[in-house]
Structure formats: structure tokens, C-alpha cells
Amino acid sequence: MTNVKATRPEVVVPMSTEQQTRPAVGGRPVVSVRDVDKVYGNGTVALKGVNLTVKEGEFVSLLGPSGCGKSTLLRLMAGLGDVSAGKVSWWEQDYNVVGHKGRKLAFVFQNATLMPWARVRKNVRLPLDLNREKGPETEQRIDQALDMVGLNKFGDAYPRELSGGMQMRVSIARAMVTEPNLLLMDEPFGALDEMTRNKLNDDLLRLWKANGWTVVFVTHSVYEAVYLSNRVVVMAARPGRVIEDVPIEAPYPRGQEFRVSTEFAGYCRRVSEALEVASRQGEEAK
């Protein structure tokens, strides 16, 4: 653990190891990562001794320099790939509970990851098809999901006919249609312009509240992390590890006023400084 000297607005968070697993809004753990190492076949130590617990209803951002293992950590949380040491649990059980009612998980990738040969509607229904869910009720859910991302008029379009932002929305609709409880997002808006990104950030917060999701959100933008999250988890590289866990205690709904508030600026400074330290440590380890 590294202490970061920082001027923080209002909140004072003691730096300690418990802090990483600090109980949040009072919910129970949804996904919890304990002492996890991940070493890839080529010898890259992508994660070393990572601890992180995400509680029900939380919006947690993973922030860190590129290559610090954010995607690796998120993929492990999705059950994609095995840990080299340690343990990941879902709803305090093993991966087998994932997929059952109230224990559903959805992943949103950095690029929209749509099937180019399928129309929007078919793309959105993919998870239902894979789960062999059929019937009029599923059609309704697809309509709802498309409605929520504002794409109900584009069901028959092909992905290539849509802008990058719209494709991302399709990707989110595809995640929503499964009515997930845990939503994992890997730099979903990284490739978008700022206007679109802000818009999608607001949409995401709205949907998060409306659907009672738990979200783990990977980003490399300090502003995005602070704007969205209950907690910003800062990671450092070589080896990938968690070095800070910053609670963002501003109330929701957050909007334009929050973006321009001194409180927001204070949080951003604090997180930036943590990120600075993370980058420096990564450099030294080179």
C-alpha cells in the first residue's frame, strides 16, 4: 500500500488494507477477488496480490495506466480465464452460481463487439438466443432494452450503418436484455468523442439506478471515473496491483452541476495524484 499525500475535499479516508474491502452502501458482496495473482503463459505477471470486493449496488471504477491489468482483472471477474493464485467468488459462491436468477452477469467490451452480419435486433437478442430463451416475453425485453438506449427505431439496421456511439448503445442494450445483476464494462466509451461519452455516462447512471445494477467499470479517464463511481480503484503496473481505493461520496443523481463543482475538481485532483504515483511506480519497476 502506498500513501498518497493529497488534499481531499470533505472526506477523510484512512489508508489501510481493510479499506479495500470496506463495506460499501451496506450491500452484500457481489464479486470478490482475494489475493489474486495472474501470470500469463508467456510469463507476464499481470496481477499480483489483488484484493477487491464489490458490493451490491455499487458503481466501482478501475483506473490505471495502460497495461496495469485492468482488463485482466475484469475478465477474471467475468469468469473468463483462470487465476494463477487466490480466489474469485460471486455472491460468495463459485462461478457455478453465475447465470441463475438474481446472479446474472453481463460484459460490455471496449469496442462494441457486435456481429457485423446481424441486424441490431438480432445482436441484442444474442444472449437470449445463447440461453435458449424464446417467446413473446423475450421480444418485449428486446424492445425495452432498445427503448432504454434510445434505439427502438434502429432494430433493423446493420451495425455498420450506425455511428460508434450508437453501436456502443447496442452493445449496452445487449447486456441489458439479460437483466444482469452485475455489469462489467471494459473501457466502453474509450473510443468515443467527449460529447457522446458524457451523454452515454449520464445514460449509464440512469440505467444503473433504474435497474439496480452493480457495475465494475474500467476506464483510463479520471473525470469519467470520478463522475460515475461510488469508488475509484486505482491500479499500478508491473506487477498489476491495487494501490488506492477512493470513495466518491457525492450524492446521485449527478449531473452537469457536479461536473463543474469544486467537489468534483477536488476528487479529480486526488485521483489524479494517486494515478501519478501509480505511473511512477510502474516506471520504476521497468
Add this chain to the structure above:
Amino acid sequence: MKSPLLENERFVQIAAPVFVGVVFLLLWEAVVRATGTPVYILPGPLDIAKAFVADWAVLFHSLLMTLKVTLMAFAISVVLGTAASLLFVQSRWIEVSLFPYAVLMQVTPIVAIAPLIIIWVDDTTWALTVCAVIIAIFPIISNTTLGLRSVDPNLLSMFRMYRTGRLQQLIRLRIPSALPYFFGGMRISTGLALIGAVVAEFVAGTGGTQAGLAYLILQSGYNLNIPRMFAALGLITLTGIILFALMVWLSDRVLRNWHESALKVEQ
């Protein structure tokens, strides 16, 4: 000032090569006449056209025979080649063990093995078909295998997250991803099927009612009927072009909504 017709891309695409062709034929005819080259050395386009009309019955019959072998070989190549690819992607082991033999088949000159096949396979049509398959199948196998493997890794992750079986993965993900590659393979394969059919017939050299365009060329050569030889050659080329165009059309139809190769990008 540009005429609107020249702005039309489709028109230009057809008109430009036709124009080049006509100029070439005119020059050819002019040179042949100016130099007084005898017909049995180099006939002019007009002589060839005359042979076309005069020998149409025999030309057409031969064309049908060659076409039959070509299309059969192509169909078999597509079916067997696709089946082989599907087998290859089931496991690295199968691919690693068998792929070198597909390559072996490809690099062995067909002219060298055609005599053997003609000895082994009694029926001439089938013997020629086997020869043509041997060279036409490779692009299907190699392209389709590549395509079946060229799957977006994130989409594949998603399928894993939903614990999807191999069959679903194949149908919903691998086969659609492979389509552009598959069609690319088909374009090359039609041409090779035709070449295989012709080359094998040259080697076989069998006449009779089964005779195709290659035999007609051989025979016309012996008889110094050079215009007919050119007419047969022209038919082979034309067949190749039509088959190729057909494949392009087919792949455009199937892929036009989503794949870059079939998109008309507006600037």
C-alpha cells in the same frame, strides 16, 4: 465537359475494358491483313468468328463436356473443402496432422499425376473431375479454415460466458465470420476447376462423345485448323470469366449488407 455517362461507374467499368478489347481486335485484324500472315499461323479475329459460326455445333458440345467436368469438380471441391475445414477447426491436432497433406496435394503438378488418375479411374469424365478437384479444393480448404479461425476474440469470450456449446459457436459465430473468406476461396476455386478440367483432358487426350474443349484444341492443332483452335480457346476464357463474375455476384449478394468487400462506400 464530362458526359453523364462517363460519370456512371458501372458504365465505365464495362465500357472501358470493352473499348480496349475492340481496339485490340481491330489492330490484330489490321496487322494480320497488312502482313498477309497465313491463317494456319495466325488467323485474324474475323477468321476466328467465322470458325465460331461454322463449327458451333461441335464447339458447343465440347463446351458442355468441359463445363460439366468443371462444375462437378467445383461442387465437389466446395463440399469436401468445407467439410475438411470444419474438421480442421475442431482441433489443432487434426489440423496439424492433415493440413500438410492438403498442401502436398496443392503443390504436386496436376500434369504429373493426371496420367495415374486416368489409369485408376475408368470413367473419363470422373477421372478428369478428380484431377480438377485436386487443384480446385485447396483454396476452399485454406480460406475457409482461416475464416473459421478469424473470429472476434471478444465475441468468442461472450459465447464462453454463456457456456455455449461448440455447435452453437460454429453456427452462430464461426460460419458467419468465415463467409467472406469462403467466397474468396470460391472465386479462386472456379478458375482452378476449369484449368484442372482442361489440363487433365490434355493429358488424357481421349476423344469421342466425351471430348471437351481441350481435346478440340488438340485435334484442331493436328489438323492445322487454327481458327477453330482459337475459337475453342476463346470459349475456355469466356467460361472462366463468366464463372468468376458469377462468384463475385454471389458473394456480393450474400455479403452486401455487412462486409467491407461488398460495400459501396460513398465518398
